[in-house]
Amino acid sequence: MTHTVLGVDIGSSKICSIIAEIRDGIPQIIGSGIQKSLGVKKGVIVNIEQASKSVKSSIMDAKRMAGVDNINKAIISISGAYTKSINSSGVINIPGSEISIKEIGRVLETALYNASIPSEYEVIHVLPYKFKLDDQDFIEDPMGMSGTRLEVFVHIVTAQRTSLENLKKTVRLAGVEIENVVLASYASSIAVLDDDEKEMGVACIDIGGNTCELMIYDGNSMKYNDFLGVGSHHITSDLAIVLNTYVSAAEAVKINYGNLSPISDENSSQMIEVPAIGEGDNKHRVLLETVQKVIHSRVVETLSILIKSINRSGLKDQLGAGVVLTGGMTNMTGIEEIATAIFPIGMRVKIKKPIDVSGLFDDLKDASNSTAIGLIWYGAGKHTNYEKDSEKNIRYKKEKINAEPIPQYAQQRSFIEADLTNLKEQVAKDMQKVQKKDIIEDIDGSKKNTVTNLFTRLASKLF
Numbered sequence: 001m002t003h004t005v006l007g008v009d010i011g012s013s014k015i016c017s018i019i020a021e022i023r024d025g026i027p028q029i030i031g032s033g034i035q036k037s038l039g040v041k042k043g044v045i046v047n048i049e050q051a052s053k054s055v056k057s058s059i060m061d062a063k064r065m066a067g068v069d070n071i072n073k074a075i076i077s078i079s080g081a082y083t084k085s086i087n088s089s090g091v092i093n094i095p096g097s098e099i100s101i102k103e104i105g106r107v108l109e110t111a112l113y114n115a116s117i118p119s120e121y122e123v124i125h126v127l128p129y130k131f132k133l134d135d136q137d138f139i140e141d142p143m144g145m146s147g148t149r150l151e152v153f154v155h156i157v158t159a160q161r162t163s164l165e166n167l168k169k170t171v172r173l174a175g176v177e178i179e180n181v182v183l184a185s186y187a188s189s190i191a192v193l194d195d196d197e198k199e200m201g202v203a204c205i206d207i208g209g210n211t212c213e214l215m216i217y218d219g220n221s222m223k224y225n226d227f228l229g230v231g232s233h234h235i236t237s238d239l240a241i242v243l244n245t246y247v248s249a250a251e252a253v254k255i256n257y258g259n260l261s262p263i264s265d266e267n268s269s270q271m272i273e274v275p276a277i278g279e280g281d282n283k284h285r286v287l288l289e290t291v292q293k294v295i296h297s298r299v300v301e302t303l304s305i306l307i308k309s310i311n312r313s314g315l316k317d318q319l320g321a322g323v324v325l326t327g328g329m330t331n332m333t334g335i336e337e338i339a340t341a342i343f344p345i346g347m348r349v350k351i352k353k354p355i356d357v358s359g360l361f362d363d364l365k366d367a368s369n370s371t372a373i374g375l376i377w378y379g380a381g382k383h384t385n386y387e388k389d390s391e392k393n394i395r396y397k398k399e400k401i402n403a404e405p406i407p408q409y410a411q412q413r414s415f416i417e418a419d420l421t422n423l424k425e426q427v428a429k430d431m432q433k434v435q436k437k438d439i440i441e442d443i444d445g446s447k448k449n450t451v452t453n454l455f456t457r458l459a460s461k462l463f
Helices: 048-066 101-115 161-173 184-192 195-200 232-242 247-257 288-313 335-342 367-379 426-431 451-462
Strands: 002-010 014-023 026-036 073-078 083-093 121-133 136-139 149-160 177-183 202-207 212-217 222-228 271-275 283-287 323-326 349-351 386-388 394-396
Touching: 002 048, 002 161, 002 367, 014 048, 014 367, 026 048, 026 367, 048 161, 073 161, 073 184, 073 367, 083 101, 083 222, 101 121, 101 149, 101 386, 101 394, 121 161, 121 177, 121 222, 149 161, 149 222, 161 177, 177 184, 177 367, 184 202, 184 212, 184 222, 184 323, 184 367, 195 202, 202 288, 212 288, 222 288, 232 247, 232 288, 247 271, 247 288, 271 288, 283 288, 288 335, 323 335, 335 349
Parallel strands: 002 073, 073 177, 202 323, 323 349
Antiparallel strands: 002 014, 014 026, 083 149, 121 136, 121 149, 121 386, 202 212, 212 222, 271 283, 386 394
């Protein structure tokens, strides 16, 4: 059985659309499109018209690459900025001797009813993390079992009805209807976590351009999620202020010189040259060490806030598999070492990229695409064992999906040849207007600028 899925990740930095053919529960990517995100700030739609144009361009690029034009529904991501979550439980009596999907649906409805969701919120996910059958606790899958009393414990994700409608309107204006809405952190976890990590308990954190999306698995399902409106673009803003330069120049400095590893004595006096604000074409020199300090301070602050969120969850001691970091910010050299030093002693920290997918995957392997890849896997059925989704349907993982190894298709799809040479680099060009040639390395270290003093004055305000 084969069907086609369109996943659209609506992020604050970029819009990523992926089209995949699903065959026997395994996706094969046949097209993708990436556009700079407009009209979205910190995960929230702030300009529907601009956002819909970005979404439409991204989807059209994916369609052209895939050579298809009849896809009219999409699975879209929703940022944690929109959401509010609650844990609940429900219990039912079983009239028959055997549990079916009908009984599981009834007990999920009971848990949802007991949660008393406010009318201004709409349910996105109802995710059971534990079942209890009569006196038997920690039942992984009650399907087909016999009993008289079934109890479930669930994690419910809701979104503000008005904000969700704005998100849906944005997608509809782009020319597609909504097939399903998936929490961004949930989608990212699907793309990067394996079954062993979920079973042991793990925190998955997606650190993007303007947001951090956190979720915790316990009992093979999501039990906690949180959102932080800080990301790698805040490093860019910090650099622009401290270095007295333009945002585009600060972004180039971050990309070319961002390194969280300890700076060597040899490089401690190295200087670089950046454009000065309000001084025409003039440039001034700044210490590379100053750049490293700004980046280090912001990353440490961000990770420290995330640790507080994990502590608030009450699940810190259940993280047998530790913490998994993904997202664009994890591409920064040395972040795994910094995170390991900051997180509690004994808590393992890993950087992970999306699971390999068959087809046109090479351009999507980066950790910044974890959410988009997760949406495709969600459409393929790689979700929590049971779930009530945003369309009020009960999803049931009928068979375990093992992503490794990926089966190869006997016949590869023939793709329409199109001139998409510059498509992959479009976002990078938009966000990085100052090229590396504008930043001069190895300038005489003896000519130190007063930027160090400026950093000293501003650091306390920033951090």
